[in-house]
Amino acid sequence: MQDPSITNSARSPDLERNDGGDFLMNQTVQNFSWRDLNVTVKDRETKQFRDLINSISGDAQHGELIALMGPSGCGKTTLLNVLARRAASSGAKVIGETYVNDSQVDSKTFQRMTSYVEQEDALIGSLTVQETLKFAADLSLTGSVPKIQRMERIRTLLEAFGIQKQANTIVGTPIRKGISGGQKRRVSVASQLITCPKILFLDEPTSGLDSTASYEVISYAKELARVNNLIIIASIHQPSTTTFKLFDKLLLLSSGRTCYFGKTENTESYFDSIGYSIPLQTNPAEFLLDLVSSDFSGSKEPAGERVRAIQNAWKESAQSILVDSQICERVNSAEKGTKSWTEEDMTRPNGLSITMALLRRSFIKSYRDVVAYGIRIIMYLGLAIMMGTVWLRLHPSQEYIQPFTNAIFFGSAFMSFMAVAYVPAFLEDRATFAKERANGLYGATPFMISNFIIGLPFLFLISILFSIISYWLSNFQPTAEAFFTWVMWIFLDLVAAESLVVLVTAIFPNFVIALALVAFANGLWMSVGGFLVTPKILNPFWKYVFHYIDYQAYVFQGMMVNEFSKRNYSCGAGCQCMYTTDLADQCLIRGTGVLESYGYATGRTGKWAGILVGIIAVYRLLGWIALYLRKN
Template identity: 30%
Template sequence: MPALHSVAPKPENCSPDQRMDDAATTNQPADAAPDKPCLAYPLQTNTQSFLQRALYPIVLKFEEIVYKVGGEDKGSCCTGKSSAREKTILNGVTGMVCPGEILAMLGPSGSGKTTLLTALGGRLYGKLSGKVTYNSQPFSGSIKRLTGFVAQDDVLYPHLTVKETLLFTALLRLPQSLTREEKSQHVESVITELGLSRCRNSMIGGPLFRGISGGEKKRVSIGQEMLINPSLLLLDEPTSGLDSTTALRIITTIKRLATGGRTVVTTIHQPSSRLYHMFDKVVLLSEGCPIYYGSAPNALEYFSSIGFSTPLTVNPADLMLDLANGIKPDSSNVIEQGNSTEQERQSVRETLLSAYDKNISTTLKTELCNLDSHSYNYAVDGSRRSQAKGEQWCTSWWHQFKVLLMRGLKERRYNAFNRLRIFQVISVAFLAGLLWWRTPTSHIADRVAMLFFFAVFWGFYPLYNAVFTFPQERRMLIKERSSGMYRLSSYFLAKTVGDLPLELALPTAFTFILYWMGGLKPEPLTFTLSLLIVLFSVLVSQSLGLAFGAILMDVKQATTLASVTTLVFLIAGGYYVQQIPPFILWLKYLSYSFYCFKLLLGVQYNDNDYYECSKGHYCRVADFPGVKAVGFNHMWVDVSVMAMMLVGYRFIAYLALHRVR
């Protein structure tokens, strides 16, 4: 592969001999790529070979990448009209990274570094043009599973330990052909390699409680991607917010991973000179336009050749960032940056763009064209088979469901059974029990009010808790779904089933306390049916909350909508307004609180029940105005309507999650 030799300093990583060795390791033909890329990671008994060698090297090329977003121009003060316009985020970025290399993307804030990295990871949607290829093939499900993407923010579950976090990731992302013990060995290898042994049993931590340090969180995020032994590793600001020593350790780890034949691309804001000299190639962006691409050690020589030399010994990254901001590298201008006018900055930028087009762009396009003449049979064949058979998953639906259910129970137990929540529910139950203490059967209005309180409290309390579920997990869902970790259906059902024991325990305790303290019908069957109705209402209410959260994906908006909805359901629930005007009567049929209240009345009373309406005089319960307005007929219809609400709301929530990207 002579073209690759002329561009990459480590051509042996892409050599046929290397592929033969890798094929021998995986017991596959040398020119074959796996139908299921995850199956390309058999357990290595040698920890170093697992962590230090990529089984399928990838040559990443990106040509003339242009990305635009729609903006809004408020228009002039004279016309007052607004017109839509486009803003160019990336403008003609071209480059290539070979196995064994680290490409660093430098540039000021807002220059398009993260956008370009997202495009290279196949995660950018919208008005994107240009060409991105992986071993001369377009992005596919096979490439996705060979790619590790580490976002700038560490999206981790706070209540899981380091080992649990990596183990659940391994169970989901490594193939089922490996046993749990073998996957656990992978986790131990990654923990050792990334220096996480000391904090292996420590919780990740979050805003409300302290966990591991920022550098350790970043290494955990990298470790999650290293579990799949990726051929392409993309990192967004891996040293952001870290001290220089921790940053050096992370980049050193990444460098060590790259030497195993991995293709590494990282964005970095302002690296120190120690970090800069660990990069093989650099792309320098200024307002979305490339002004340098090439060898990192040769960057200063290039800028000096086009008239931007400095007599001072400076960090190359500092000089490059100054140039990207339009600041000349002379000492007086650097010290007095505020004195440089916008015109001077623009002049520097135009000079750099012109020099890039003249000295780099043409040569780079020629090298990429020469590289296109070489084929990568193992990637081509794998891509064709992947397209023929469709996107494959590493694990079965049932396996994903079990692992996600287990992980959800471990994480959610701290939220569902925290002391404040338990105290809140139990204290309300006892307070309500004291208010309705042993209510006599003759006090029909109080007993009906108690049943309506059951319907209202457990119709609204779960709703407000459920609206937080998906908005809080949005970033995690995007991260894991983008990596092809699991099916959305397995995630959704695991979330639904996992919430059942946690969400139904408190209403069960509440009903036990208030039912017997309030003196309701003391028959086991009646109590059991009442409890089942309350739990049924909890599930329907929770379903509506999940739907609100999934549709809006914003806690404030979802809570506001839930408040309006609960107010309408409360008023139309059949207790406060019994003679609803005909034109708005339909509102009560949308209220699950109405059906729950009606079912509770139907369980407690029937048409032949009487109460003492005055001394020595008995009246039919069915004739009491508050009961008559609701009635107890067609109870199975009410159960069916609530069941339709339960399924319908959750189905809407599931469909809404498909829009999350």
């Protein structure tokens, strides 16, 4: 029996009404069709081309909910990606045509009139449900839509999806529990409906949900399609009987070929006509999946032969021929002068508005999500206490020169090394960006700018807190100028380290790989930075290939100059000075003598800081290029 709450939500105000803004497109999508779609890839072992999708045609009318169904590996997600004009597979070749209102539209325009909900909910866990929809509106609706109308639209969506009671509940993080899995799916769909897409693609919307939650999600999708004249195409694995009957049409696939396409209510009569009757009291979806699976044989005939027979029966059926002929007839008779969608019909916020929205969203995420910066602040405070107490109250005498140097190396190297803790936070941001970029909301530039800016105040806070504890406990040069110079180097060190994380994670969006590469890179920078082996005797290969691009090297020598350039150290009893300087007759060591042993000159702080800023800029630029070129 249907849940009353579902029926009530279906009666909520429709989502297509004109709120006075220019974000509604001037045309309605009456139909969406595809003809002779083929996807081929080259097999890595045989080097021969094989089909992922073979000669698939179909169409959908406004208000319809279409199911893409088939056994695992049949090509559901591949077909859904092709229909949504996304990358089908690495190195895949796509042939075929898709039509909107029986006409072809360019990819950019198509992207603006459609939305795609990923199988995995790429939601920001630290935002509330209402904030998630608010930022979706800020990133997609132009400034000509007043704030009051945006909030009204958000309220409408919350009511339509039955999640108004969860409006102020966070989505949920690994540390803080939020809304349920079914509610997350509804939030994902609702956030894509802010822009009134005409075609909505859902990739496994019931994945990980029980039968009740699955029915709930598909019920909402059906009502949205009916009430708002949307076309919704969803890939689905194994729906229950009640969920299966909610779909208007079924496209059944096996091994990349069509086994059936038509009204869901006609599946029983069609399969009965080709000799495969659906038994009574049987879940039709489950029966059809078993029927077209080529992995297991039935009792009467081998699975492969059965599937080929079903595919051939469809190809030769009157329904298949009718689908192709209707698409061809409509396309050929389409009016040539029909106005198509233009950029003006679908204006979106400018780059500045998007960047500001991303900054606001990132700020909320940063102070709420302890994984992003909270845990890191605690880690760095612990490191500061450890450093300050291990190197406690060092004295300006020669036996403490090496401990001073060790403390400088530890403070600079391990501060940057611990930036690996930023990898999971950036991976979450990157996943959100990939989803929103694929839906045409914004590109790599505003994402990288907002990511860089939002990190600066937090990294500066970490630098100050770390320095206040460690600098004075260790008794470095006790002047305000030296202290704030130390803070500057720590800050630049952290910004460079985080920029390295962004670069590596942008190229390799995998937690284990990114973590390993960032750790390896920091180990490399420690080795060639100048402390373990001084630049004077460092192997030429490592010196000229890596030392001069090592941001830790500039931080270390900057800190060394900050400590030793204006400080003298006593030689102790007997005046046996470790370093010979012009103060030897006074039983003192001038700090510049220590710097000379490393080959460091004074008066180059500005130059080294400039080089460090340049390295940061290069890391960020390369990260931007990586995100710009990668499409997933």
